[in-house]
Amino acid sequence: MAFSVANNRLTSTDGGVDQVETSKMGGVLNARFLVIHYTAGASFDSDLKSLAKDNETKASVHLLIGRDGKIAQIVPFNRVAWHAGKSQWGEISGLNSHSIGIELSNYGVLTKLANGKFVTWFGKEVPDGEVMEAVHERGGPLRGWHTYPQKQLETLISVAHALQARFRFLDILGHDDISWARKSDPGPAFPMNSVRSRILGRHD
Numbered sequence: 001m002a003f004s005v006a007n008n009r010l011t012s013t014d015g016g017v018d019q020v021e022t023s024k025m026g027g028v029l030n031a032r033f034l035v036i037h038y039t040a041g042a043s044f045d046s047d048l049k050s051l052a053k054d055n056e057t058k059a060s061v062h063l064l065i066g067r068d069g070k071i072a073q074i075v076p077f078n079r080v081a082w083h084a085g086k087s088q089w090g091e092i093s094g095l096n097s098h099s100i101g102i103e104l105s106n107y108g109v110l111t112k113l114a115n116g117k118f119v120t121w122f123g124k125e126v127p128d129g130e131v132m133e134a135v136h137e138r139g140g141p142l143r144g145w146h147t148y149p150q151k152q153l154e155t156l157i158s159v160a161h162a163l164q165a166r167f168r169f170l171d172i173l174g175h176d177d178i179s180w181a182r183k184s185d186p187g188p189a190f191p192m193n194s195v196r197s198r199i200l201g202r203h204d
């Protein structure tokens, strides 16, 4: 699928972007960074509801990508979305005012049961093939994390290429990079180095 940006909205050749309205946005955005998140939600539909509906959380985001590659745009790219919260990168604090946010539908941190199975924070058992055990890069215990399907990652990379062509980001960051002590997303199951090098052409 080929994506492009027109009128601060993501478009695709086959119309595969669901455009959603929200009132949860701030002022004019000058996007210099791309920030990646996981939702820690139960499904694409519940993620979309909590990110777009006024009466749900105070959180919003520019784009939501489902596990099957489905995409919704909630906030236009020229307006601030509320995805980063208290955050810092180098000299810059409050990354909402400097970044486009992408949320990936994903259960997040999983809990290991005595029988070796993993469950979500809301008690749903996760198939073994969707679990990765890893220590977060800031340290802490070995934990289970929900993996990202290839379809979701390929969609993210295609979208990020289109955004990079338009906005020329200085860097691609995880929420856990900019809210280091407070946030764990997108976590160790997300291939950040590979995504960075594919979009920015870097290898660090």
Ligand SMILES: [Zn+2]
Pocket (backbone or CB within 6 Å): 036, 037, 038, 083, 175, 183, 185
């Ligand atoms: Zn986040």
